[in-house]
Amino acid sequence: MGTESIDVLSGCAVIVRGQPRGGPPPERQINLSNVRAGALARRAVQGQPDTKDTPDEPWAFQAREFLRKKVIGKEVCFTVENKTPQGREYGMVYLGKDTSGENIAESLVTEGLATVRREGIRGNNPEQARLCDLEDQAKAAKKGLWSEGGGAHTIRDLKYTIENPRNFVDSLHQKPVNAIIEHVRDGCIVRALLLPDYYLVTVMLSGVKCPTFKREADGSETPEPFSAEAKFFTESRLLQRDVQIILESCPNQVILGTILHPNGNITELLLKEGFARCVDWSMAVYTQGAEKLRAAERSAKERKVRIWKDYVAPTANLDQKDRQFVAKVMQVMNADAIVVKLNSGEHKTIHLSSIRPPRLEGEEKNKDKDKRFRPLYDIPYMFEAREFLRKKLIGKKVNVTVDYIRAATSAMETGGVPAFPERTCATVTIGGINIAEALISKGLATVIRYRQDDDQRSSHYDELLAAEARAIKNGKGLHSKKEVPIHRVADISGETQKAKQFLPFLQRAGRSEAVVEYVFSGSRLKLYMPKETCLITFLLAGIECPRGSRNMPGGMQVAEPYSEEATFFTKELVLQREVEVEVESMDKAGNFIGWLHIEGVNLSVALVENALSKVHFTAERSSYYKTLLSAEETLWANYEEKPKEEVAQLTEEKERVAKYRAVYVTEITDGLHFYAQDVETGTKLESLMESMRGEIAAQPPVEGSFSPRRGDFCIAKFGDGEWYRARIEKVESPAKVHVYYIDYGNREILSSTRLAALPPAFSTRTLPPQATEYAFAFIQVPQDDDARTDAVDSVVRDIQNTQCLLNVEYSGIVCPHVTLQFADSKDDVGLGLVKEGLVMVDVRKEKHLQKMVTLTGICNLCALKCTSLFPSRASDGSQFVLL
Known part of the structure; x- marks a missing residue:
C-alpha cells in the first residue's frame, strides 16, 4: 500500500501514515524484517536513578541518517510479513507506490549499515538469502560496520543540556544553525538536534502560540480545539527534516527561535492557516519581521479559519468611512486623547490606541494632599507629552484609523470608580508618522499590556512595543534616571x-x-x-x-x-x-x-x-x-433696512440676500481659498502705492537696518523690484523671513535685507489691508492632493488677476464663504467646478440656504436657473453624482 514516511526511529524502524482525510491519519510503525541496525543513544529516565544515559552504538546514527534521507517525506510501499503478540509489525519497505521500487533493507545492508539475522534461515526464502549475499559483499568491501577500527568515531557526543543556555544563544548572534527536527510536541514546540555539535534542545517558536494538550491531574492529556491538527500541520512539514533554526532568545531557560525550511517559514504558515495566534511577550524577539506575523494572523481572522471561526473584528460594526478618515485636530485633551473636526463639521474625541499617558505611582499619589492638584503640571512628563502633541497636531489634518471601540464602563464594573464613557481608540498619523509611536519613543507614554485573548489593541502594537524598548534602552522621558522636570506654574x-x-x-x-x-x-x-x-x-x-x-x-x-x-x-x-x-x-x-x-x-x-x-x-x-x-x-x-412687515416675515424664515459687489482676484491658495480686492477702493490703493514708492525713492531705506519680528507690518521688495506693504508671519533666520503681502494675499520667503520699516503715512490705519481671504460657498475642498491640485489649477486659469462679482453667503471659521461670478457672463465659478467634476457639493443645514442646494435634484447656486446638477445621496450620505 502507498503511504508517506514521517519518522525514522532507528536504522531499521520507520513510522508511516496514509493521506489525511478530515484530520490527522492513523500511524503505523514498520520494523524491517531480517535486519538489525545499531541502537541510538537514549537518555536516562528522569526520576529513576537506576537508569543511565546510553550512547550510540557504532554506525547507529549513520544508519538512521541514511534511512531518514531515503524515506522522509517520500511515498513508500510496505508489506507486513510478521506480527508479534505485542503488536509489533515486521515487513519490507519499498520506495514508490509498489514493491518494484528500491528495497530499503537491501540498501542498508549494501552500505554496511545493518546486519542480517541469519538464525533460522530458510533455504526457500530468497529475500533473506539475497540479504545474506549483500552482507557478504559489504564485508568484503569493508563498508560501514565491517570497516577497520570498530566505528568508535561514528558515536556522537550527544549533549542533552546546555550549561548556560542564554550565553549559548547569544554567542550564535542570531545566525541560522543547521538542525534536524527530532520530535514535535505540539504545533509550536519541537525538539531539535543542532549540528554539527549534537546539542539536543527544545525550541519554542517565537511570536506565536498554538493550541496545546493540557495535562490533567491523573496524567492524561486533554487536547484544546485544533491542537491535534496544529501538531499534524507542523509534523507533516518539519519532523525529521533538515532545517535551519535562528535561536533568538532564552528567557527563563526556554529557547525561542524561528525555524526556516526551504519551503517556507513554519511560524507564518501556522498563523496564516489559523493554527496559531500571535503572542506579545515573544513577538519582540522575532527577527523576521513582526509585521509579517500580524499580517498572517489578520488574514486568518478575516477568513475566519480554524481557531478564528467565531472571530468578530473590533470594528466590524463600523462603516468604512467611520473606520478610516481625515480630520483636523482642534484640541489636545490629554497625553492620549485629541478632539478632531470631521468633514461634516462634527467634533469627535479620539483616544490613541494602546498607550497610557504619564501617571503618578506609589507614594507620589499621597504627596502634597493639601495642595491643589493640577494633573497637567503636577504629573511628571504630562506637560511635555501634551506639548509634544499640541505643537505637532493642533490645526493640522491627520489620518485616523479606528482600531477598536472601548465600551462604556459603569461604576459597578469598576468597583465604585467613576464610570468611563465609550471611547473611540485609533491610530493617528501625520506625514506618515504614527503619533502614538512618536510619543512612546520619546518616553512620554507607555504601552498598555493586554490579556492574550484581548484583540482590542493598536493595529501597530508591535511598533509601539519596539518604540518603548528603545526609549527604555536610551533612558528617555519616563524611563530616565534623571530627576523629573518640575513645572512651577x-x-x-x-x-x-x-x-x-x-x-x-x-x-x-x-x-x-x-x-x-x-x-x-x-x-x-x-x-x-x-x-x-x-x-x-x-x-x-x-x-x-x-x-x-x-x-x-x-x-x-x-x-x-x-x-x-x-x-x-x-x-x-x-x-x-x-x-x-x-x-x-x-x-x-x-x-x-x-x-x-x-x-x-x-x-x-x-x-x-x-x-x-x-x-x-x-x-x-x-x-x-x-x-x-x-x-x-x-x-x-451689506445691511438693508426692511419694512416692519418684511422684518416680521424674516423672523419666521430668513431669506438669502444676493448682493454682489465687484472684486479683483489677486491670489489663489493651495487650499482652494482666494484673496480679492474691492474694486471700489482700488483707486485708493493705487494712489497709496504711488505715493509710498515716491517717498521710498526719495529716501531709500538703509539695507540691513530693519530687524524683523513676527506680526510687524513692513515693506518688502518683490521680485519685480517694487516695494509693497507686507506683514511678517515667521522669522526662521535673517536670511529666511516669511512675509504676507497684505494688499495682494500672496506669500514669500525673503532675506531681511529686502525688508524695511513701513512709513507711518502708509500704515494700515491710513488704508486697511486690501486683500481679503475668501472660501467658495457650498463646495467641499477635495482631500486628495491630486484632485485638489486639479481644482486649484482650474480656478487659477479662470479667475486669477481678473475682475469678478462676489456675494457673501455665510461666515466661516477662518474667512467668509462666498459665491463668485464671472463679471461678463455672470456664470458661477463654484458651479462650474462642480459641473467639471472637480469638487463635490457641500450641503448646508441652514434653512435659508436650502434653496441653494436641495435634495430634490435642483441646484440653485447663486440664483442661477441651472437644472444640470442632481445631487444623489450615496450609502455614506455624503457623495453627489453629476448627471
Whole structure:
C-alpha cells in the first residue's frame, strides 16, 4: 500500500501514515524484517536513578541518517510479513507506490549499515538469502560496520543540556544553525538536534502560540480545539527534516527561535492557516519581521479559519468611512486623547490606541494632599507629552484609523470608580508618522499590556512595543534616571494682588507670547505665559461679546443670542494655539484686558468682522479703533433696512440676500481659498502705492537696518523690484523671513535685507489691508492632493488677476464663504467646478440656504436657473453624482 514516511526511529524502524482525510491519519510503525541496525543513544529516565544515559552504538546514527534521507517525506510501499503478540509489525519497505521500487533493507545492508539475522534461515526464502549475499559483499568491501577500527568515531557526543543556555544563544548572534527536527510536541514546540555539535534542545517558536494538550491531574492529556491538527500541520512539514533554526532568545531557560525550511517559514504558515495566534511577550524577539506575523494572523481572522471561526473584528460594526478618515485636530485633551473636526463639521474625541499617558505611582499619589492638584503640571512628563502633541497636531489634518471601540464602563464594573464613557481608540498619523509611536519613543507614554485573548489593541502594537524598548534602552522621558522636570506654574487668575504686581511688567513687554489653554466665551480666555510660567485670565479689549448662560444669585442667567457661536468661533481659531497678546489694563477681579493676535489676525477684529461681537466705546483710545470701525462698517454696508412687515416675515424664515459687489482676484491658495480686492477702493490703493514708492525713492531705506519680528507690518521688495506693504508671519533666520503681502494675499520667503520699516503715512490705519481671504460657498475642498491640485489649477486659469462679482453667503471659521461670478457672463465659478467634476457639493443645514442646494435634484447656486446638477445621496450620505 502507498503511504508517506514521517519518522525514522532507528536504522531499521520507520513510522508511516496514509493521506489525511478530515484530520490527522492513523500511524503505523514498520520494523524491517531480517535486519538489525545499531541502537541510538537514549537518555536516562528522569526520576529513576537506576537508569543511565546510553550512547550510540557504532554506525547507529549513520544508519538512521541514511534511512531518514531515503524515506522522509517520500511515498513508500510496505508489506507486513510478521506480527508479534505485542503488536509489533515486521515487513519490507519499498520506495514508490509498489514493491518494484528500491528495497530499503537491501540498501542498508549494501552500505554496511545493518546486519542480517541469519538464525533460522530458510533455504526457500530468497529475500533473506539475497540479504545474506549483500552482507557478504559489504564485508568484503569493508563498508560501514565491517570497516577497520570498530566505528568508535561514528558515536556522537550527544549533549542533552546546555550549561548556560542564554550565553549559548547569544554567542550564535542570531545566525541560522543547521538542525534536524527530532520530535514535535505540539504545533509550536519541537525538539531539535543542532549540528554539527549534537546539542539536543527544545525550541519554542517565537511570536506565536498554538493550541496545546493540557495535562490533567491523573496524567492524561486533554487536547484544546485544533491542537491535534496544529501538531499534524507542523509534523507533516518539519519532523525529521533538515532545517535551519535562528535561536533568538532564552528567557527563563526556554529557547525561542524561528525555524526556516526551504519551503517556507513554519511560524507564518501556522498563523496564516489559523493554527496559531500571535503572542506579545515573544513577538519582540522575532527577527523576521513582526509585521509579517500580524499580517498572517489578520488574514486568518478575516477568513475566519480554524481557531478564528467565531472571530468578530473590533470594528466590524463600523462603516468604512467611520473606520478610516481625515480630520483636523482642534484640541489636545490629554497625553492620549485629541478632539478632531470631521468633514461634516462634527467634533469627535479620539483616544490613541494602546498607550497610557504619564501617571503618578506609589507614594507620589499621597504627596502634597493639601495642595491643589493640577494633573497637567503636577504629573511628571504630562506637560511635555501634551506639548509634544499640541505643537505637532493642533490645526493640522491627520489620518485616523479606528482600531477598536472601548465600551462604556459603569461604576459597578469598576468597583465604585467613576464610570468611563465609550471611547473611540485609533491610530493617528501625520506625514506618515504614527503619533502614538512618536510619543512612546520619546518616553512620554507607555504601552498598555493586554490579556492574550484581548484583540482590542493598536493595529501597530508591535511598533509601539519596539518604540518603548528603545526609549527604555536610551533612558528617555519616563524611563530616565534623571530627576523629573518640575513645572512651577502660578495661576494668578482672580488673584487681584498678584495681578496688580504683574500688570506693569506685561504692559512694558509689549507683545508677549502665550498659549490659549481654555476658552470660557468668545472674549474670555485662560492663557499660559511660557516665559513668565503663569496662567492668567485674559479679556479681549475693544469689543462687547454676547454672554453665555451662567449661574447668578437669582438663578441661571439665559445666554445672549450668538454667544455659543462666538465661543465656538474663538475656540476654532485660537484654542491651544500659540498667540501674541498686548496687555493694556486689568479689571477689578484681576483679569487682564488687551489684544490677542494669531498669525497676524486680531481676534477682536475677527469677531466683529464675523458679526459675533460689536465695538465697545473703550476701543476709542486704542490704536486698533479704526480697524474695528472699518470691520463694523463693512459688516453694516451689506445691511438693508426692511419694512416692519418684511422684518416680521424674516423672523419666521430668513431669506438669502444676493448682493454682489465687484472684486479683483489677486491670489489663489493651495487650499482652494482666494484673496480679492474691492474694486471700489482700488483707486485708493493705487494712489497709496504711488505715493509710498515716491517717498521710498526719495529716501531709500538703509539695507540691513530693519530687524524683523513676527506680526510687524513692513515693506518688502518683490521680485519685480517694487516695494509693497507686507506683514511678517515667521522669522526662521535673517536670511529666511516669511512675509504676507497684505494688499495682494500672496506669500514669500525673503532675506531681511529686502525688508524695511513701513512709513507711518502708509500704515494700515491710513488704508486697511486690501486683500481679503475668501472660501467658495457650498463646495467641499477635495482631500486628495491630486484632485485638489486639479481644482486649484482650474480656478487659477479662470479667475486669477481678473475682475469678478462676489456675494457673501455665510461666515466661516477662518474667512467668509462666498459665491463668485464671472463679471461678463455672470456664470458661477463654484458651479462650474462642480459641473467639471472637480469638487463635490457641500450641503448646508441652514434653512435659508436650502434653496441653494436641495435634495430634490435642483441646484440653485447663486440664483442661477441651472437644472444640470442632481445631487444623489450615496450609502455614506455624503457623495453627489453629476448627471
